[in-house]
Amino acid sequence: MDLLIYGAYGYTGDLIARQAAAAGEEPTLAGRDRAKTQHLAAELDLPHRAFDLDADDAAAELDAADVDAVLHCAGPFVETHRPMVEACIETGTHYLDITGEIEVFESLAARDDEATDAGVQVMPGVGFDVVPTDCLAAHLAERLPDATDLRLGFQAEGGLSPGTAATAVNSMGEGGAVRRDGRIQSVGSAHETRRIDFGRGKTGAVTIPWGDVSTAYHTTGIGNVTVYTAVPGIARLMMRSSDLFAPVFDLPGVTDTLQDLVHATVEGPDEATREHTNCYVWGEASNDEQRVVSRLVTPNTYTLTVDAALLIARKVLDGEWEAGFGTPGGVYGPDLVLEIDGVERTDEKPVRIVGA
């Protein structure tokens, strides 16, 4: 397998590297810490390279490793995507990552022409964020081709990994985001609440600045996109009031201290938790006359991230790719997510909107 996994010794990179090795594949493992990269590569008997994320160094390393694709797992990607995608474009290497950050999706979408000219696929978001929601968006757009509004949401069990928590710390005090009339708009944190039936009865959910605010538009062309997640009442209140503390996060050292705390205390869900938890995804597309609702049940978000990232990496290496910026549901279609073990999709009957 001519794949390089960068950030291989992080929580998620490690899970991906182990699953690829268990399947008999031989990706090159990479990361900035030589000892940690070497240690994991020795344990899994895989080739490795240690290098910092500097575009020139990374390009030289990709050339030397002679790989066809990179699976970038070192986040927060807002800090790491640029040098890696530049190295990929320079060396004609496909770029995949597991970001969920709107800013990163938009930054990479803006490189569509460069990626097309280089003949490489640039596909961020090949993990839980955004594979299931993006595929559900594509499915809903097929069910209601003239939809004007898209709402997506999820209820996840099982807790966060260190990197996900660190990425969340980075965005504290930055508020939320939705898409309106095709444009991404800033809104307050948890600015809208809604009771959603994710498949197990209605529960409270709030809006979050999830990657689909960027990607669902690229996949479906639907101009109004809102993403929700299920959270308990007290957390909804805390999310809303976090905007009041926004200036605190700008003070010198506050974010760094919180990042250190995250790395010292968050370990990520263990194997038993990953095995026994699920995620419930809901989506609704509508226009003035009709509404369609579909749902997915998926394995734990990190299990799904590993499976989805490797599924897409294998497709790319098998020659299934499109040059330029692409989204998972856009390039591989709505049923991509159904190729992952343990994923099920259900559709409600379309509903005619009263008074239409």
Ligand SMILES: NC(=O)c1ccc[n+]([C@@H]2O[C@H](COP(=O)([O-])OP(=O)(O)OC[C@H]3O[C@@H](n4cnc5c(N)ncnc54)[C@H](OP(=O)(O)O)[C@@H]3O)[C@@H](O)[C@H]2O)c1
């Ligand atoms: N899309 C999804 O659904 C999904 C799922 C899982 C994770 N993620 C995202 O993936 C990222 C990693 O998560 P994780 O839990 O695996 O994190 P983690 O355990 O903290 O690992 C992060 C990895 O990235 C490396 N790294 C961080 N900053 C770097 C930099 N500037 N240059 C080079 N390497 C750097 C770290 O190396 P050092 O230890 O040397 O710093 C480590 O190998 C996060 O952004 C997270 O939000 C997304």
